Amino acid sequence: MDMLSTISTVSPSPLQTLLSDPKLLQTTHPAELLTLAFQIQHNLQYQHSWTALRLHTHSPITNKPLPRPLLSGLPAQRLYVHPEEQIHLLKEAEKRRKAASKDGEDDAGLDFKPEPEREWILPTRLSEKWTLNRLSEVFNGIDMVPAAPESADEGETKVNKWRTTKRLVLATVDADSTVVYYIVHDGVVKPRQN
Template sequence: MKPPPRPSPLQSLVADPAQLSTSHLPSLQSLALQVHHNLQYQHSWSALRVHSHSPLTNELLPRPLISGLPTKRLYVHPDEQIELLKQADRRRKAEDKDGGGNNVLDIRTEPEREWLLPTRLGEEWTLHRLSDVFDTISLVPPSAEPEDSASDRPANPWRTTKRVVLATVSPDSTVVYYIVQDELVKPRQN
């Protein structure tokens, strides 16, 4: 007798009761799970969680949000970019003095946990609706590990404002990601 077929990753995700919230509309829950699946299997994000309640007040979020860790940093503050370039240039010059330099700037950044806001293409987002989301989230999403969740402060001192990645799902299931910040961003100097 053949063993039963293994469920697909999407079936496993949808069947996991820990991923479902009874507080939000099923359409919002399924949208969050669709984005969660896209991040995990198409973009290799890790430490993904679907949140139904605010980490600040424990009240119900306006809609389910996702937190996770991308494979590489999504956003680098313009002032941080300058500092990273200076550090890379100093390392390159030190390697050149030792005779082992390859004349390439090696810029090193660690990925940061991000908030994601699942949306549909036809939805209209106003500043007021975005503000309602920003009011309910912390600067950095809480970690899944209890020892890391004690601090809301990011390891990156340049991260001083809240941001979410707007995950917009089109009718053909394509997901497009946009970074939205809770303040104006200093323009880059040319």
């Protein structure tokens, strides 16, 4: 076996597969913004176990180009629990704990684990300056909850009744490739109780 035949059988990396997507040729966004989105997508998928990740270059509302490429995906666990929902979930957990203790089960705590929700992700660089106006342009182009990809086995996108404002995950990359994630809401949101 010669060296050339060994090299030709190597499969492409996940990043190469992403970059070869034919839909990318139809976008007007600069290559550096697409590359940034792929970097964040790779980080979410392989470091944080997100699934059903999808690149968005056009608004799902107007079908016009978004101010910059966005991602959507499903995190491994819920990122944000609305304070009212948190109270509701704790009450339900308390009911289950009391029912379990009546049945003789030991150590039934107040654990609750809400189902993960699809989230929007805005890839950014730390060196960028973001204003409320720029964030508003992004929020104006998105729905409350991103639609599930057609290939996902999740079925229809469920909208949580407690989700009353648009939100996104601001993914900020530093020059050393460190990624920090922040949740940003469109408007004023009641603070969480800890």
